[in-house]
Amino acid sequence: MASVTRRRPKGQVSGENIVTEAAWMYYHEGLNQTEIAEQLGVSRATVVNYLQEAKERGFVRISLAEKVFTNHKLALKLRERFGLSAAYVVPDGIGGEEEALMRAARGAADWLPSLLSTGDNLGVSWGRTIYEAAEAMEETETEGISVSQLVGSMATPYGFTTEICSAHMAQRLGAKCINLHAPAVISDPDLAARLREEPIIRKQIEALSHCNKAIFAAGSVNHESHIVSSGVATHSDLDWYVDRGATGVLCGRFIDDQGKSIPGKLDDRMIGVELDKLLNLDMGLLVSVGEVKVVPMLSAIAGGYVTHIVTSNRTAASMLRVADER
Numbered sequence: 001m002a003s004v005t006r007r008r009p010k011g012q013v014s015g016e017n018i019v020t021e022a023a024w025m026y027y028h029e030g031l032n033q034t035e036i037a038e039q040l041g042v043s044r045a046t047v048v049n050y051l052q053e054a055k056e057r058g059f060v061r062i063s064l065a066e067k068v069f070t071n072h073k074l075a076l077k078l079r080e081r082f083g084l085s086a087a088y089v090v091p092d093g094i095g096g097e098e099e100a101l102m103r104a105a106r107g108a109a110d111w112l113p114s115l116l117s118t119g120d121n122l123g124v125s126w127g128r129t130i131y132e133a134a135e136a137m138e139e140t141e142t143e144g145i146s147v148s149q150l151v152g153s154m155a156t157p158y159g160f161t162t163e164i165c166s167a168h169m170a171q172r173l174g175a176k177c178i179n180l181h182a183p184a185v186i187s188d189p190d191l192a193a194r195l196r197e198e199p200i201i202r203k204q205i206e207a208l209s210h211c212n213k214a215i216f217a218a219g220s221v222n223h224e225s226h227i228v229s230s231g232v233a234t235h236s237d238l239d240w241y242v243d244r245g246a247t248g249v250l251c252g253r254f255i256d257d258q259g260k261s262i263p264g265k266l267d268d269r270m271i272g273v274e275l276d277k278l279l280n281l282d283m284g285l286l287v288s289v290g291e292v293k294v295v296p297m298l299s300a301i302a303g304g305y306v307t308h309i310v311t312s313n314r315t316a317a318s319m320l321r322v323a324d325e326r
Contacts, residue, residue: 019053022047025039026047069107074089075088075316077320078319081323082301084309088107088108088310088311089312089316090310090312091313092314100312100314103312104287104311105133105136106136108136108285109138112285115213115283115285115308116145118142120145121146121147121210121213122145122169122175122213123150124147124149124150124169124170124216125151125215126151126154126251126252127165131165133169139174145173145174146170146175146176147169147170147178148180148204149162149163149165149166149178150166150208150211150251150272151184151252152184152185153180169215178204180204180205180272182271183271184271184272185233185266187269196271208272212283214284216250216305217287217288218248218249218293219250220295221247221248222292225249233266248296248300249296252272253267253274255275255299257298257299258302259304261274261276275303279305282307285309285310286300286305287309294318294319294322297311297315298319
């Protein structure tokens with residue numbers, strides 16, 4: 001028997017209510033846009049606008065089940081090959097590495113809240129991917145979680161500072177935020193040492209020792225790397241570390257292909273987490289994509305910093321290929 005669609009009288013629903021009515025009918029009752037338009041007495045284009053407004057105003061949250069991405073064949077291969085607790089692999093899309101980066105950031109934003117528990121202290125690094133993950137995260141109600149900024153402040157070519165990454169992530173999680181009120185790198189080692197002993201900065205650095213979980217990206221060691229564009233290292237600094245075996249950057253620190261920190265003149269001038277504090281965490285979530293990030297990601301994994309990873313199909317395949325070739 002054919003169903004009968006009853007058209008609702010015009011004017012019965014209006015204002016903000018009509019937006020929520022349209023959203024309810026579409027997402028909960030399973031009506032299509034034409035059916036909703038008939039029932040509300042509006043055009044289909046108007047229904048499209050209502051649904052878009054519902055998303056923009058936070059009335060609707062759309063997410064995909066994480067098992068789709070953590071049980072993906074490449075995700076399972078990453079887990080097995082590198083001994084990870086879990087991997088989340090997103091499709092690349094057709095827009096190149098920029099689109100893959102944004103998708104990985106969104107994947108991390110969707111996944112991270114489920115990886116946190118009451119009492120966790122989450123360390124947050126910096127970089128474009130981490131910033132985009134913080135921006136993409138939906139507001140979530142959590143209890144007893146703290147967020148700590150892992151690296152001191154620095155400029156970036158994207159117009160955001162390091163503390164914005166941690167502050168925005170804390171805001172989205174409803175968590176307490178502990179920012180690090182000092183530059184990431186100081187011109188003079190003695191001044192850096194004195195700043196570390198300033199009571200407020202010393203307390204903030206001490207908080208990093210209590211992080212049991214962290215989210216970070218892997219940086220490359222080419223001359224277009226954020227480590228140079230942000231002013232943490234000069235081109236000559238980069239060359240010096242590369243000559244000594246640097247293959248990646250983690251939280252502003254240079255690491256070799258085994259993930260070992262490479263001591264250098266920047267260490268005495270930096271204010272931020274030391275890499276040994278990122279070992280043996282309950283969770284080390286690495287979020288990175290791109291061919292140039294493959295070797296740095298493998299280096300971070302080799303160093304024991306990574307338990308969970310978010311990346312793209314293409315990057316995951318490259319990681320497995322490069323690891324097998326070594």
